Every structure is written in structure tokens, then in C-alpha cells.
Amino acid sequence: MSEIVTLLLLGLGSGSLVALSALGLVVTYRSSGVVNFAVGGVSMASAYLLWELTREAGWPPLAAGFLGILLGAVLGVVTYVLVMVLPRANSTLTRVIGTLAVLLVIQAVVQLRYGPDARTVGELLPGGSVTPVSGVTLPVSRIVLFGVAVALALTLGAVYTRTSFGVATTAVSERPRTLAALGWRIGMLRAGNWAVGGALAGASGVLLAPLTGASLGNAQALTVTVLAAAIVGGLRSFPLTLVGGMVIGMLQSVLSIHDLGVSGLADAVPFVAIIGVITVRGRSLPLRSFVGERLPLVGSGRISLPGLAVAVVVPVVLIGRVLNEEWTAALTTTLLAAIPLLSLTLLLGYAGQLSLTQVTLSGVGGLIAAKLAGEAGWPFPVVVLVAMLGTVPVGLVVGLPSARTRGISLAVATLGLAAAIQALVFNNESLTGGGAGIPLSADGSVLVFGVPFDTLLHPDRFAYLVLGFVVVLAVLVANLRRGATGRRMIAVRNNERAAAGLGVNVVGTKLWAFGLAAAISGLGGALAAYSVPVALFSGYPALANVAAVGYGVVGGAGSVLGAVFGSTLQPSGVGSALFDSLFGLGPVTMALVGGLLLLITIVFSPDGMATATARAVGSLRRRIPLQLPARARKKQSAELHEPGTPTTAHRVRPAALHVRSVQVAFGAVRAVDGVELHVEPGEVVGVVGANGAGKTTLIDAITGFVPSAGAIELGGQPLSAVSAYGRARAGIARSWQSLELIEDLTVLENLRVGSDARTWWSPLADMVRPKRGEPTAAVRRAVDVLDLGGHLGDMPGELSTGKRKLVALARAVAGEPSVLLLDEPCSGLDHHEREEVGKVVRSLAEEWGMAVLLIEHDVHLVRRVCDRIVALDFGRVIAEGTPDHVLSEPAVMAAYLGDVPEPTAEEVSS
Ligand SMILES: Nc1ncnc2c1ncn2[C@@H]1O[C@H](COP(=O)(O)OP(=O)(O)OP(=O)(O)O)[C@@H](O)[C@H]1O
Secondary structure: OHHHHHHHHHHHHHHHHHHHHHHHHHHHHHHHOOOOOOHHHHHHHHHHHHHHHHHHOOOOHHHHHHHHHHHHHHHHHHHHHHHHHOOOOOOHHHHHHHHHHHHHHHHHHHHHHHOOOOEOOOOOOOOOEEEEEOOEEEEHHHHHHHHHHHHHHHHHHHHHHHOHHHHHHHHHOOOHHHHHHOOOOHHHHHHHHHHHHHHHHHHHHHHHHHHHOEOHHHHHHHHHHHHHHHHHOOOOOHHHHHHHHHHHHHHHHHHHHOOOOOOOHHHHHHHHHHHHHHHHHOOOOOOOOOOOOOOOOOOOOOOOHHHHHHHHHHHHHHHHHHOOHHHHHHHHHHHHHHHHHHHHHHHHHHOOOOOOOHHHHHHHHHHHHHHHHHHOOOOHHHHHHHHHHHHHHHHHHHHHHHHOOOHHHHHHHHHHHHHHHHHHHHOOHHHHOHHHOEEOOOOOOOEEOOEEOOOOOOHHHHHHHHHHHHHHHHHHHHHHHHOHHHHHHHHHHHOHHHHHHOOOOHHHHHHHHHHHHHHHHHHHHHHHHHOOOEEOOOOOOOHHHHHHHHHHHHHOOOOHHHHHHHHOOOOOOHHHHHHHHHHOOOHHHHHHHHHHHHHHHHHHOOOOHHHHHHHHHHHHHHHOOOOHHHHHHHHHHHHHOOOOOOOOOOOOOOOOEEEEEEEEEEOOEEEEEEEEEEEOOOOEEEEEOOOOOOHHHHHHHHHOOOOOEEEEEEOOEEOOOOOHHHHHHHOEEEOOOOOOOOOOOOHHHHHHHOOOOOOOOHHHHHHHOOOOOOOOHHHHHHHHHOOOHHHOOOOHHHOOHHHHHHHHHHHHHHOOOOEEEEEOOOOOOOHHHHHHHHHHHHHHHHOOOOEEEEEOOOHHHHHHHOOEEEEEEOOEEEEEEOHHHHHOOHHHHHHHOOOOOOOOHHHHHO
């Protein structure tokens, strides 16, 4: 018992150090909304500097420690400049990836300067120990650390809530302009916070060095643990972050000795902590106020046959005729690296999920392959297939947190899982054979369909084999983008709420992306295992995932070509061979070059090399009279407008909507208070009310976007227990006040997201035949009725507000819903456009047979278009009946006072 208590108290000390760095992370986040993944690297750089100054230069420890903290502060400010000031793209995710680049650069510089070995550092704090309880001995240094962390958390808490600097810091990430108007120098304020954050990371490194030594391995462990502690604190609360750091430290301390027979269990603690937090605090769909991240530009997925031919023929000729063994090996390494990057194209590029596990999943595939081929002697095709399929469940586990969280929290959770897999699986000698590895076959030969493919005797054959896999995977991933699954994934990445409103199963789509990406990575890992006679698993540290995302983003994370470009940066690949032959750079320098290239990309071309190249080629083409993009657009329009096929009105499945005693409360605010209404097929019911009356919340409740009490029925079927996407599929469509168009899809693709046929196997089929299924008759009709034929290939961002509104309406209609809920479809439109929309709404009820609920502030339009009107005030129905009756009710007039626009001269005359 006393041993456990001792371990817990010791863990309190190391946990305090984790907390120190995590507090720094919170400080940075509060000022900029960016999670600084470089903190672990900053800590280690400070620790190495402490070692150098005390051991090599003979400095007194305290002075050296001070300089270590100063280095942290300087690195904090440098990181700030690199990721916040210089990049032109205003995206938090890009900035976070920038901090990953800083981490890569720090790691490479540290390794170049100090080599790979760990260094031991002498004690900085007072020595000696105390015995608080009999049998429990505790070093004084741990008590000091604990005291420092608590004092710092309390001080930071006080500074950030009570001083004008702290309050301004909290405001600056959300309202920088307001703060600037008040006279604050935003840049200085943020830089100050990044300096404090860096100094705290530096202090944590300096104080940790005497306990654990200075080593690059610590940078990884610290990064993951610090991120976990900060997530426990919700990236905001100093006391909770402190508690998070300490609890994680204590658990790790106990589990490092008492590992319950599972070696590496201590390293799984951060992941468990993150999952716990996500489970308690996460949301399956983001709130109305959630602003989606801008992600790397996504490619079209179009395959150019001449381009594909070049991509196959050139490497084949190079391998067969030009390259020597060394260069062939470098090309093979690059091709192998392209496979997890292709999985990243799918997962991050299409589905928008920043997962830091794709390299780890390759390791899992490799391990399965090595076991089956080396130990069980299974043949190559079966091994590759099983390794691929065997990695999928692990990929799904990685994807599970995405059901309740997104963005940075997801990245942290996946990195935590990667660290846990490294500790529990790859570092477990009984599974991986440790330094001896797993031989792929007993006699050292690698047979594929009876043909020897070992890389020692037949490196060219193996290179062809990998090339074949890469080409096939690239085509499959590009196909996926063009098919219905690609559209759904991009809808999810852009806007989860809009996607769910279109009937897309957001969680299911994410899990498909995680599963398919895992299969691709697993396949890559299996091939990598075959690339050497003995498979080793020390090459899968969790931070390798960070480097892979870096390479992917440099190449261009949204396209297949980007994955290929990115793979050239892989150390020991063709990029490093080229740099090596030109400048004599080794793999570590190449890692530094990779990190620097990533930083340059983030600053100058955040969409990556592939996109930059495509733009350059595009601008070249524009000078030549071969307008390819325009041709592609025309083709999209032509898909719908085959001559001689006029569209006709389209009857939908009739079903009435019944809303009974529905209530929605936000804390003390009753936004919807016992609303009763019904809409029959063929009928337009208007909902009117002043701003804040609860109209949008009523639509949110009917469509399942806010939890509500009461009953909602469609065609007699209860819907209260059905998810948002389930209600959309059942036949309820909605439009949004803020339109929520999928900005990375064309107009036609936006329309197709909600109307594409769905089967559970569609993602697999789409990879092979992306063009299955034509746009439905309802899509064609909606395009005709709303006159969008000339815009089908346009991106929504290229359209006027009026056209965007029409696209939003067409998209809601294209799914052939029985019930259509329209949230202010006419706001911002001119008189003529409002008239047109009014006519379309009537035709949807009369010709299509829809039940339409129309929220609209334009009372004159409501009067003309609606059969009945329901008036809301403070969430309650205050009047219901014919338009003339309701709009002349004194209570409605009173609620609307000041809101009723005067009719225009045109309206009066009409
Ligand atoms: N997520 C939320 N959290 C807290 N309060 C909310 C939330 N969403 C809406 N409300 C509150 O609920 C009430 C009804 O809001 P709602 O947006 O439904 O009104 P509305 O009639 O659609 O207004 P408008 O015409 O301006 O769109 C308002 O008091 C609003 O502040």
C-alpha cells in the first residue's frame, strides 16, 4: 500500500511538470484558438540546452535553466510568427499543422546537434527527501514541483480573469477587431501569450530533464501527455488542466510499475483520458454556432488518361532501364510512403478528419503481414488481403472519437491512440520480436505467386509490384471522390449539420472513411513488411504520423496527386536521394528539409504543391485556346440536359406533418413552448413571428437538430427518437437561414448529395464505378424549375446571393421530401426574385404534393403564398388560421410592431 502511495506522490511531481506545459498550451490557445503541437519539442530543446550549458560549457545550473526557459519563450514567439503572422490562409487547422511543422524542425535540429542518444542532467531543485507517512519516502524536489504547478495555475487563473491583459487575451481569439478598436495591439498581445506558453513549456523541459534526461523519445511522450491534460481542461480552464496533468501523471506513475501484465499500459493513459473527456463533453453534431474549419482544397478526382499513362510508363522505364539498385530502393521507399498518404487524401482531404494514425495503422498491417507470412507461412495474396482487412477494425476504433468530436480534439485523440498502440503493441517484444524483428520467411526468400520478389536479389521486381499497387489505389481513391460517397464525405467535411439535413449519416460516413483509409494503410504496411527480409517495428513512433500529415499537406492533402508529391519527401525516398546526391544531405537533414518545406507551404501555398502545380498549369492553359475547365463544366450541364427529355412535375410520397406540444429550452429560455401544428400534403403553412420568437428553433426541433419534448409525426409515424439524418431520409427536408451550401462541391454535386441512392456497400462500388446512377428526375426538375441549368458546374462561392438561395431551395427539393421546411428563403432577395420563389413554393405544394412549412418575414409574400398561418411569440402559438385572419389579430400585430415592412408600390399595384 505504501508503495502505491509513494508512486502516486511521485506521479504528482511528474504530473505537475506535464501540467506546467499544458498550462502554457492553454495560454496559447486562449489568445489564438490554436493548439500548439510543438510544446513537447520546445520542452526537449530546452532540456538539451540545459545539458549542453551545464555539462559542456560548465554553466551554473540555475543560469542554464533560466536560459532554457528563455529559449522556450523565444521558440514560442518564433512559432507565433511562423503560424499566425506569416501564413495568408486564415485557417486554424492550417496553423495547427504549422505547429506540427515547427515540431518536426525542432526535432531534426536537436537530432543534428545532439545526436540520437539521451543525455542525463543533474538535479536543479533542492535534494533530500521527506517521509510524510511511515513507509512513504518522497524527494523534496517533487514537492517543490507540485507547489510550483499549483502556484502557477492559481496565478494564471487570477491573471486571466482579473487583469485587463488576461481579459483582453480571452477576447482576442474571438473578437480581435473589437479589441483592436479599443486600442489593444493584437499582435503584441498574442506574441506575449505565445512567449508565456513557450516559457512554460521550456520550464517544464528544464525541470523534467533531471528526472527523465533529455531525449527525443521524451518529446513524443510529453507532447501526447501535455495535449491530453490540456484537453481535460477544455483548453480553457487552468485548474482543470492542472488536475488533468496530475491525475495522468499519477496514473502513469503507478502503471509504469504495476502494469497489470500489459507492458506499456502507462502510455495508454493519455488516450484513455482524452476519450473520457470526449465521451462526457462531445456532441454528435456541432451546434448552430459552430463554424467549420477551412480544410485543404479538395481535388476533382478526375483522372487524365494521358497523365495516368505517364505515371505508369515513366517509373517502369526508370526502374527497368535507368535506375541503379540504390535509386530503385529510394523509389520503392517513396512509393511505399505514398500509400498511407493516399489514405490521408481520403480521410483528411475528402472526409476532413485530421487523424494522426495513418502510419501507425501501416505498422499494424505490417505486423499482421509479418506474423502471417513469417510465422504462419501464408502466401502473399492472402497475407496482403488479411493484413488489409485486419487493420480495418483498428481504423474503426481510431475513428470512434470522431462520432463525438472533430478538428483538433480528434487529432489529439488519434495521436494519443497512436502512442498507446506504439507502447502496447510495437514496443512489446513478444509481439514484434523487438530488435530481432520478424523474418518474412524461414529461408529469407519472399515469394509472390511463386516468383521471388525479395528486395535483395530482385529490387526491380519489388518496385514494379509496389508501383502497381500505388497506381491501382490512386485510381480507386480518385474514383471515390467523383462518386456519391465522395460527395457525401465532402459534405460531412464542410458542414456536418447540412450533411445530416440532407440525409447523410455523418457518423457512418466518417467511419467508412476511417475504415477505408485503414485498409489502404494496412495494405501499405503489409507491402512495407515484404520490402525487407526482417520486419522491424521500431520505425512506427507516434510522431511519424505527424510527419506523414506534414508530407501530405505539403503535397496537397485534398488530391491523389498531392499524396504522390508528398511521398517524395519521405526520408530515404527519392527526394532525400536527390538532396543527398546533390548536397550530401542525410536522412535527418532531409527530415529538417521536410519540416521547413512544410512551413514554407503553410505560409505561401497552404493547399499544397499539387494544387499550386495545377493552378500553374491552369494559367498556362488559359493562354492556350484549350479551355479544359470550361469543357468540364459544360459536360456537367449536359449530363442533365439531353435534348428531347423535358422534365415534368414530380409527385412526392404524400405524408402529413404533425407537431404536438413540442418544447425546446436553452437553460432558462423557452425557445419553443408547447407548439402544436400540422401541415397536410399540398398545403403551404406559414410561420410568422418577431426575431427570436422561436421559428428556427421549431424547425431545428422538427428536423432533430435540437433535443425537444413532445411528439413529432410524419405520415402517422413517430419521429421523436429518430436522428436528424433519419428524419431527412424519412421525408423531411429543410433549408437553412444561412443556406449552409457545401462550398467545396459544385452546384450539381450539392443537389446530388441529398438525392443519391444509398446502399451500405456504395463506398466500395464507388471506388470501382463512380458514375453509377444518374441525377434523379427530381434533380432535373428542380434545376429546370429554379432555372439553374447554366450554373451546374459552378462552385457556390461563384454565385450571387440570389442564385445561392435558389441552389439551397433546389437542394432541399431534390431529395423529393414529403415535407419541406423553408427558413426565410426570400431574405436578401429583390422583389422580382421573391415573386419567383413564391411561385415555386406554391408549385411545390400544388404540383409536387409537398407539405410546406414556410418561415418568412415578408408578410405580403406569406399572405399570398400560404394557405394557413401560425404566429409565434416567445415560443408560443398566439394565433392560427387563414392569412387574413391571423395577420389582422391584434396580438400578432403587437408582436410584429416595427417588423412589418411597408408594401412597396409594386406590391400594392400587384
Ligand atoms: N443554441 C442556443 N442556445 C441558447 N439560446 C438559443 C439557442 N438557439 C436559439 N436560442 C434562443 O432561442 C430563442 C429563439 O431563437 P430562434 O433563432 O429560434 O428565433 P427565430 O424566431 O428564428 O428568430 P429570427 O427571426 O431572428 O431567426 C432566442 O431567444 C434565441 O436567443
